[in-house]
Amino acid sequence: MDAQSGFRIIIGGGGLTGLTLANMLQLYGIDFVLLESNPSISPARHAGISLLPHGSRILDQLDLYDKVLELALPVKSLLHRDQIGKVIHDVRDVDRLMHERHGYPILSLDFQRVLQVLYDNIQDKSKILTNKEICNVDVTHNGVVVKTSDGSLYNGDILVGADGNQSTVRDTMWQIADELSPGWISSDEHGRPSSDYGCISGRSSFCEDIEPCSRTSVFGKHYSYIINSGPDGHLYWSCFFKLEQRARGNNIPTFTEEDEREILDARSNDNITPTVKFRHLLDSKDYSTIFSLQEYVFRRWHFQRIITIGDAAHKISPISSYSESACLESAATLVNAIREALAGSNGTKPTLNQIGHAFSTAQSKLQARLITLEKHAHEQHRAESLDTLLHAITGAYSLPKINTENIIDRLSRHIPLAEMLDGQNLGQKPLLVPYKTELLRAPTAPGMSKWYFVGAYLLISGICYYGMWVQPGYYGLWDHMGKVLTTGEFPYNSGFPLKRTYIGNEFIDNIFMYLSVVFMSGLKDWDPSFRFHNVYFLGILIQPITVWTVEAFRKRNLRTPVSMVTIWCTLSQFTGMGIYMPLYYAVHSFVSESESYWWPLSREVPIQYADSMIWAVMIGYTLPTIILFIRWEDPFTLQNIEALWQLSPMLVPLLCTLFAYFHPSRRTRVAQKPQKANELFPDLEPLKRLYVVTGILGLLFHVYCVFTAYFDPELSISAVFWPDFITQEKTLGEGVKFMFLIDVWALEIATYVWSCQAVWDLKRVGRSNANILKAAALIAVSTVILGPGATLCAVWYWRETRLAKTSFAPLRVPRSLLGHRLVEDSLGQVGKTDMRI
Template identity: 40%
Template sequence: MAQNKPFRVVIAGGSVAGLTLANMLQANNIDFVVLEAYPRIAPQVGASLGLLPHGNRILDQLGLFDKIMELSTPVDTFTFRNDTGRPIASCRDVNHSFTERHGFPILFLDRQMVLQVLYDNIRDKSKIMTSKRVIKVELNDDTSTAITSDGSQYSGDMVVGADGIRSTVRGEMWRLANKLDPNSIDLSEAQEVPCDYNCIFGISSSCPGVKAGDMNSVFRDKTSYLIIGGLHGQAKNAIKAAMHEDILPGVKFSKLIENQISSSMTPLVEHVYKKWHFHRVMTVGDSCHKFHPIGGHGGNAAFETAATLTNLLVEALNGSSTGHLTTAQLDHVFRRVQELRHSRTLAVKGYSHEQQRTESLDDFSRRIIALHLLPFVDSEDVTFNFSCQIPASEKLEMLPVQRRERLIPFKDELLSEPKSRGLYNWLLIAFYVILAAAVYYGMWILPGSWGLAPLIGDVMTTGTFKEDQSFKLLRSYTGISALDDYFVFLAVIFMPGLRALSPSFRMLQVYFLGMIAQPIVIWTVESFRKRNAMTLLAIPSIWFTLFQSTGIGFFMPLYYAVYTWISDVEPYWWPLRRAVPLQNAKVLLAASLIGYFLPTILMFFPWGSSEAAQYTETFWQPSPIYVPLLSTALGAVYRFLNPDRPGEKTCPRAKDKPADVALLKQVYAVTGILGVLLHWYVLFGTLNSHYVSLVSVFVPDFSLYPMPLADGAHNIFLVDFWGFVVASYVWCVAAVWDLKRVGRTTANVTKAGLVILAAHFLLGPGAAMSAVWYWREEVMAIRIFSSVGKLHLD
């Protein structure tokens, strides 16, 4: 091809993918020609097209979204029905929810209408050629040529196959690859394409009970229905417009209408091809990735692949001095397109397939989920499942995006593209589990060599300590013998410190039991977040019961392991999933002060009576549980007294500032300051004491010989304490790393780790955690950051 000719793209197929790519190339002044097999560019085939928010965002960039909106009604209700048509569950205000979440609604409309809008937007209609079925592709060093059934030849720098699942261009690509580079493409893939379902589709006149904007999913055994209400009269008008068009010599479309059966059937191929390109040939849309249509992802995926191809072509051409690209350069462009899109299309294919399996009740577990669990699932959770595939979508990098307020940012609206923890996720979990095992060994196995069992037995038998004969051990607290025996055992362990039989032990108790206040508050906050509902993190009372019985140093790492396991996925970090219900955020500080701080202060009060000391110590034991219980109870009271506030189950408005952030930051600030005061009190008190030192308070003695009860109990607490400190430090550093890997901060994690370590020494571990969570809350609440440009070819 002469170098003075412009770079040209030959597009085989006037499909949604083909016409969308043509519009994108037009927007970038790249020459193209579209070769459509049918006589009309927008034939009426009776199929609908789902336009999801990420697809509508791309249409908005092309200036087409408003035109599409004029032809459709946004989906506003999801209704799931059983095989009798009775509703199982219903989600209303879907239009509000998706528009607030993603800035755009969900639309379903006739495929023909979308094609017409795309076609009408092409300025030079001569570039769109009908009755040009591509039957062959030829290659040479700097051009590729599409040959049509009428013998015409159309050459360009590249040929793009947008001719659907039965793509001729893909077949030609395989033929050429087998001829020129047999090892580059797996030709056996043509025989491996799965097809598990068939689809009967069509358009009807308006039906009673099916309103515009309603989407009805009917779950049946091995089959399902999807009925979507469109604008009144659209089908009738579409048919009327085509009635007098010739479809065969002497046969008009009206003849088909007169003799119509009622529907059409097509096999539903579901496949993402292993290789999308070869030499100067590329495939897009259904030609390279085909999904089950139930989720409405097909057209949107075609938009994304076309946008990715356009982005990389524009970038490559901008870097070319000739205005053309070599075969190697095009191959690099095509390879990067597939690299960027392949894993996402595989995920969407799997998601769509699983949705169909659920709606057709394919097995016992899906039947249980669809018919028996779905009625109890919150509407926002159902919407969440539909939203999960949206934020990771592509867009056109060179065209502006209207800055619509939204609750969930797209990946390009973050500081960097979100990434999984990968292998580090499992290494982090393994670290926590190993730490928990080490703490358990230090607290419950190693002490066997210290000879503590007979000493504890002696105190429980005599009812007093040798060092304090005035102490009288209480035997009954609740009247339940097993529970009372456990409380007696705890009193024997705790009292040597509380009664100052060991000043170093008492100082450690004051510090340690005061410092776990901040984790208790933070775990309670985490339990109220929407993203932790239906997980083990949603039940802090169980965690608090466990760590009070066995040691926080043992169960804290296990809690963090569970947290790490569930928090790897990017949707976990959506601002919408961060929120804490306002009624709980309002009362959390009071619940914390009353539930934990007050019992802790009472336990360390210098009671003259040993009975008072034991009662306050026993009252303190379940005090971590008081915090979430009080938060829930007081929150319910607040909700009762403020019935006019918007419900937590309603999707908030994107323009409204989250009401809970300031309240949570206040909780972190107050509890953090209390932690700092405690840290300094213990630090300066220890440094100025004649009886204790930092070593005697904080350094354990792991000697394998018998020791006094107070020293042994002190060592057990130290193992527990250091397990808590190490686990908390790692969790805080991981919190910074998490926000960086999901694109919410550019902080240097190494420097952050050093700052957090310094804060542990200067402010205390509890205050350090509060400070991290204070910063973290604000960062997690940001909805859209400044867009960062990406050079995908690097």
């Protein structure tokens, strides 16, 4: 269809972006001509390229990955060094870690060789023209006419500017837009690109003290280095230096060869390692070039029939290694949009409106992501050049303490959301961090919907606070409690004195004395319905405490408020679960915002904690709760046990930590074994078992309590489960019972909303296709019939298995990966693993 339509694309620029675009158009049979201003396609003076996995994936779609792999070296180690060359952090086995996460390693190779592979793959070399500098562009209703410096004219339907940072096509497009549609390109756009850093980039011969297959980052005050080991003994290096002040637009400096020599001489004694100076690399230098690092993502990429992509539209610093792969993404996104426009034109050429829509789609799909990448690269510059005192402290003290997984997480965090060519399926294999195209749908940000959940939690918390601490004052509860605290006697039984001393500390004794006044009415038989409600309320806390503890020990929740479950439970014990736990759910909504939060790797609970959790729950909370409801006759014994029970929710995570300390993995170091994508996560079975056991307990307990409340003549469903809202003075027991009922209803409603949010989140991040309304109805029915505890465990069991999945489609390994040394040991158990998950 594309060939029949006669649609033709003129590509301005024969660099990485332009040649990649040409190969993509060739793949889909779309006609093109590429115009390159230089006399050759592969410039001689260009340093190496670091190709990230999502860039390799696009090359794999073009069936070029194997050819590039033969010319490259995988990065096996990441080394971070200080100003004297001392290693402050190193990461090993990077090639395998990245492969298990993303299907490809990080590759280091000559930039020229990548261009040569792309050029060699073009079947009709007459479409690649050199010495063709674009000097004029005419846009007509039917197409574009491009004139080059030698007087040649080239006709096409659209012009794509892939001519780099100093883009002639972009300048021409701006000029045409200013003439035909003033304001389309903002008047200040020319001056918005900024530069804080300069760079000298070059290639040297092998140095024996630079580790092969490594990427070395050297941190220095207002300077930094990146040294990549490449094939054939080459070292690709970049020396970054900070400019005296930020420059913008036309004020961004250009450098001369004399400037380059002066800067190299000034930096020659910088340490790369303790034994290697920068001058040692310069002694074997093959070539180098100096330039300012421009950083900016333009706000408008297109006008009418002209569009810019790659560095012409978005300039990202090479320090993060995302810049080259972003150019490949840019080309892929444009081709996807063009193919969609061609498909919608029914065999004819797309109209100007269709072309404009395609360009707008391509930009909108990628722009926000590229802005994030640009900011990330800039912050990396600031961190590695020790821009502020905080950066210096972080580099010296925090970085050495960061574990390997967190370093790889930072390198990986933007890879899964990368774009690729549509309709060119490579198949799927289990990945520890699946790409968005390998999920059931592309992940989306929570947006405003998150605030609906947060608002619900805050509303529930506020209503609970009013019901527990404001409204009881109207019923005279505080007067009743004050009388008991003053007289030391409960109104139901003068022979049941209030215990006033526990540990001899007045502050703590007063807290336990107050809690005794609150709890005794629900522990004695003075009001059977209140005692039975208390049994139910404290009994169904087993499952929420279990889930909160699991979340506290997840890798992704470490160093977040979600991990501080002991504090949350402490606040809840003294004020009300229905007040503080909805706030916990609200905090969780913010903590779980990012896409990386939902990676299978992030889900994991270290095995020593996963194995210990069931014992911590049973010993820390379940057993004390059973002991609490034994019918103790001695008043002081019951009050002592009640005081000890108050610590039980906080005891669960503490016991889990204690039991984990003695776990066998601490001796065998099984816990430190790198996770493979085709293997079950070791924590999955213990967690599933935990949910099953506590869930069954919750089911049996709920059914028992409901049947007992219904059939016992001293009880009733309404008396046990429904608050008495009649506005009249209540007794001590009635007032406290009202507080407890408000507390339990607030907690259970908030937990129900949290369970629904769990389903919504999984659908939002592409791990589920569940219908949210049907799921919400099912959870509601299950809460009533099976009980809130059993329902919560069932939701978390399902959630756990969905998050642990590393593949969401039948296994089809990309042909370029078959037989590769990094995957030959990864295929054995994939089918079995997927079935088990």
